Amino acid sequence: MDEGGVNEPHYSVVRPVGRWAATPVQAPATVPRRIGFVWDHVFRGDEMFAIAQEELSARDPRLAFVPYQAFGDIHGRAAAHAAASLPARLRAEEVDAVIVGVGA
């Protein structure tokens, strides 16, 4: 039996990946003045955010900050609620940028 060469079958195959279903979004490129911290309550984000706020304030004293407590825990058992309520909380706190962490 010919194990290769011209008699070898060819296969026309389809792709196994599903169709991409997301819609691209992007917030406007405003200069941030009021920054919120959104934390998943892991990996020492509280420590990092405190240091970052201190450093950012030193660089620009006009910046205002909203602490992570305002936005709920986006990872814990109430993560779904935190995610669902996040847009309203962002509006209520009038932030124009968020620093989200920590992925690790």
Place this chain on the structure above:
Amino acid sequence: MRACAIAEAAGVRALAVVSSGFVGQARALARSLGIAGVWVSEYPGVIPIDPSDVLEQKVRAVLVPSLVAGLAARRDHGPPARPEPDLRSVAFAGTLDEVQDHFVDQGWSDGLPVVPPTLDRVRRFLEFTDRDPDEVLGVLRPGEREASVWTVAANGVMAGCRPEYMPVLVAVTEAVADPEFAVEDAGSTPGWEPLVILSGGLAKELGFNVGAGVMRVGRRANSTVGRFVRLLLRNVADLRIPPGDTDKASIGYSFNVALAEDDAVIDELGWEPFRVDRGFRRDQDVITVQSVVAISPPIYSSGARALDHMETIAYLLGTTCGPWSFTGVWFGRWHPLLVLGPAVARALAGDGWGKDDIRRYLFENVVLPARWFDRYARDVISSDVSLRDLVEKGEAPRRYAESEDPERLVPLLLREEWTGIVVAGDPGRNQSRAYINNHRQGAPVSKPVVLPRRWEELRGASG
């Protein structure tokens, strides 16, 4: 990154903070979520390893300058999304070896040889379902891709399934796509693996193994249905280990073969089958999919008394859960699965025990010193999440903080009814095994298997 996507959609610029090993994942997730232009700032290193002074130095010297740059950056939409090709179009044509190489290059292969998903093979699978091939069973995160009936068939072909497994594959996909399953967390660092459990007469009809070696590769039905799930996660949920970026299992382990329940022993014992435990009728065929993050050693138990068996089972199930159980308390979900060997099940039943008795005993007797819960939270997530904190927040029952004694024994199981019991395995041996799920990630989801109207005719034709 999902929080970043929510913020961006709400018109608020988002910046992500991730540690070094997760930058690739963050960017891949950003593309999938449609926020490719989101700024990702890197914390250099492995956060749980760094002492506080090192963390502070890195934040000041590296992270903050990156955040400053990100806050000032002009927005970049990222590369334009490529148009999605027609699923029915030929993606590639070549020899068997060329197909394998192409699929590996595209990231579509799990590294094992795949059965080429030709149009003809996919269509044969579609004959075994009445569902429309374009019906979308769900969108699987984190890839944000549609799990259509067509795509299920293509991956079923690749896995080496037989066409008549298609109704099972559809039910499996429905379970994985259910929000309760949380497939978006299937790439988390614990490296959990989905487990498919089939309960019903269909297991015998399709040739699933329920006896010796039930969880071992070797029988086509069990092996290929298990493999299918991993291909589904790769090609629809977009979860890929390196050279991909999105599956961050630190170590992980291989796919689980599908587990099938031994209906004959269940009937003999007069116990309810797993599908009835899950809320379905005895005459149905039911798929359950849940995560497995840890597997016990073989649990050998002996004697005619139920308590002799249960003491051993409880101890080994409990030590397998170990300190990781803190995640169950933290997230409020914990679903261990006990695969009970038939001989052990017969001994328990002979002593008058049923599944409820087994669950109750485990709930009351699987315990661990409290200090392990508190300590492990720090090891895993670098945060001081104590049992007392959880009790005071109303997130854990009061029994977890009845004293301050770190050696006080606290329960590992949250609810009696959350322990699954499936009878399977070698009837000639006194062995059971425990499979521990990963808290709310991969919580068990059950779906009925729906056969096509022409099932008997199709089965007759397929032989």
